[in-house]
Amino acid sequence: MAERFRVVGGASLQGEVPVWGAKNSALKLMAAALLAVGRTRLTNVPAILDVTIMAELLRRLGCTVDYDAPTGVVEIDVPEQVGHRADYDLVRALRASTAVLGPLVARTGAADVAIPGGDAIGSRGLDLHAAGLEALGASVHVTHGFLVAEAPRGLSGAEIHLEFPSVGATENVLTASVLARGTTRLENAAREPEIVDLAEMLNSMGARVTGAGTSVVEIEGVEALRPTEHAVVADRIAAGTWAFAAVATRGTVEVVGGVPEHLTAALELVRASGATVEPTARGFRVDTGGRRATAFDVATLPYPGFPTDLQPFALAANAVADGSAMITENLFEARFRTVQELNRLGAETRIDGHHVMVHGVERLSGAPVEASDIRAGAALVIAGLVADGVTTVSGAQHIDRGYAGFAEAMQGLGADVTREPDDAPYL
Structure with a gap:
């Protein structure tokens, strides 16, 4: 009703x-959990509808998600094999669903994410997200209402300059490049505290990210990440x-x-x-x-x-x-x-x-x-x-x-x- x-x-x-913890961080941290097989635990997660939607998206990708809203704890158990399709019924309700793009391309070599809806506050295209993934070696195109990114041979580090310091694009470049071969240098990166929060979680998983919170972020790719426990900013x-x-x-x-x-x-x-x-x-x-x-x-x-x-x-x-x-x-x-x-x-x-x-x-x-x-x-x-x-x-x-x-x-x-x-x- x-x-x-x-x-x-x-x-x-x-x-x-x-x-409580930041909505704009918790959702991205949940998506980043896809990067490591095993059980990642997030604390200080807000008891909001968007977390419920993101949890359902991760379940559809094959994860087991336990969300205890009163205590602010989310536990995500990521299997060896995860799906790579984020359906429109969830993405239309939660624009932050696009945060799975980077982790899925890095982990599975592919991501199919519906073109999002979300708040009625103006156009927020995915061009910068696509450009960042392409610079890392992915093939990106739109078909039947989905943004499709493919990197069957994996990703490689690159020099990337964002035309605008987009938070979402910065996050997807971060989560894609942590498992790429070589080093990525991201210029004109977003500087929000939520970016720093994501980088800190990734580093606790074994990533090598420096410069988060400044306009230049460097990411040295690693072969694999491990699950972690992290408190949302x-x-x-x-x-x-x-x-x-x-x-x-x-x-x-x-x-x-x-x-x-x-x-x-x-x-x-x-x-x-x-x-x-x-x-x-x-x-x-x-x-x-x-x-x-x-x-x-x-x-x-x-x-x-x-x-x-x-x-x-x-x-x-x-x-x-x-x-x-x-x-x-x-x-x-x-x-x-x-x-x-x-x-x-x-x-x-x-x-x-x-x-x-x-x-x-x-x-x-x-x-x-x-x-x-x-x-x-x-x-x-x-x-x-x-x-x-x-x-x-x-x-x-x-x-x-x-x-x-x-x-x-x-x-x-x-x-x-x-x-x-x-x-x-x-x-």
Whole structure:
């Protein structure tokens, strides 16, 4: 049954909220487990829908997967022989399924991965993934809706320069090249903490990866890898979500498990809004002192710049800030779908190309709205907290893909946020 979030406005978030492992890392680490025969154990895995989907994909490839969501443990038993086809019904629901491309080509010499769907935030083609695999010696083509990569004689190290520091392409080059013959040098690599997390796991499996977290990564291929145990890095996007939620609601929130060093650009803007940010023994605290935020400009950029995944939250915070701000989206052309829903709540915005001008209002007004993706949905729930009356956010399944126990976390901070059937009367 379809569900929605019911949000009663008026809450100022107060208290502490835990952050689990990063969705954007856990899924890629699960895929990387394919590189070694045996049982790999991941801890600090978030209890989200996307992990369930990735587990099912690995099972279809022949793995045994045990996922204990309450404890955050995933154990993946990889057989000697694995399949190499990722079907459309799973890939359409989980774009991160493309992370199996590199491991499957490296292990089996072939990968058939359906062209993905995923969030409605703009085109995110696989050209860079394909170019990276081709540079390593794979033959790559598209047929019947599948990206097919073949390397029957194995892969060989190469000099690769990415035209754009794509996270997904960087990950697939990493996971493909660890078993390639010779050395691979990857230039203009993505620098996200999730890339560092993947490299650390690969090295614990016996890989030889250096430079992760910089724009140049070198990978010396090895003959085989071994299974490992690895704790997933903290989810910086979830941590940033709660930081901007505090800003929007004039609250004080300690983000337990958050790593402020992974959010430098975002937390600079939190401070620009007038809030204080302080590290704590368990994470960091955002304190607005109960004051209305000052409007702040945002421009999304690849890491270490401001994350595009946090742009909807900056929009929501600026919608009720004092003053006007410009939000510039440099990465995904359709990420402004959040704007039309915020306008339904009474936000004053104007889109001009890849910019949005936002003039803050004192309060928004509750109304039914709809989530188009994970972050848009969570941002609309936050907007509902600063709206008069009741807001309903349809598409709860989107939020479930990225946040474990979102309603419960909100309740723990003093918000009136509940789930209900999507056909319930709007009151």
